[in-house]
Amino acid sequence: MTDLDATDRKILRALAEDATQSAGALGRRFGLSQPAAWRRIRRLEEAGVLAGRRLTLDQEALGFGVSVFLGVKLATKGQVSLDAFERAVTAIPEVQTVQHVLGIYDYRLRIVARDLPDFERVLRRRIMTLPGVGHVEANVMLSEERRPGPLG
Structure with missing residues (x-):
């Protein structure tokens, strides 16, 4: 299990809401520089906490109701x-x-x-x-x- 601090958890919640957010945007939101936010995201990926980012398709809009x-x-x-x-x-x-x-x-x-x-x-x-x-x-x-x- 990876130790997560409050900022890591905030980043994870933000990415769960919208995985397209950049490290710069996350850094500004949570009081970090872009490189510091990027390093945290990278560490979470390497630890396996972030296992990828997915695109969510709207099935109904594609005709699957x-x-x-x-x-x-x-x-x-x-x-x-x-x-x-x-x-x-x-x-x-x-x-x-x-x-x-x-x-x-x-x-x-x-x-x-x-x-x-x-x-x-x-x-x-x-x-x-x-x-x-x-x-x-x-x-x-x-x-x-x-x-x-x-x-x-």
Whole structure:
């Protein structure tokens, strides 16, 4: 675990809100020079605290108005089954995330679709034909709030 001071935490919160902020802008905001802010950001990256910066696409603006969380229970277990399922499911463009989880289901998928009929097509033609799929349960997302992670 990396020791973070109050300024590190402020920088992390600011970057969580908007990862495009420059070191100069962060420095001005938190009373640091641009080089000092850059060194802190670099140290956080090297320590693995900052593991990258991501671009967030607006799925609805791109025509994908439905997001569904799908619990998938495999019919057969074993490394071969897991590997085959993971290879096949990651090749489906509508599948945004694949999470191997512990609990009732073996996997949790986040799927985007244009509408419910489009989701049904993805479910029937792509998901249900994957190797090893036994049981699925769908939860349609109604709304989403983004909450930054705990920084103490």
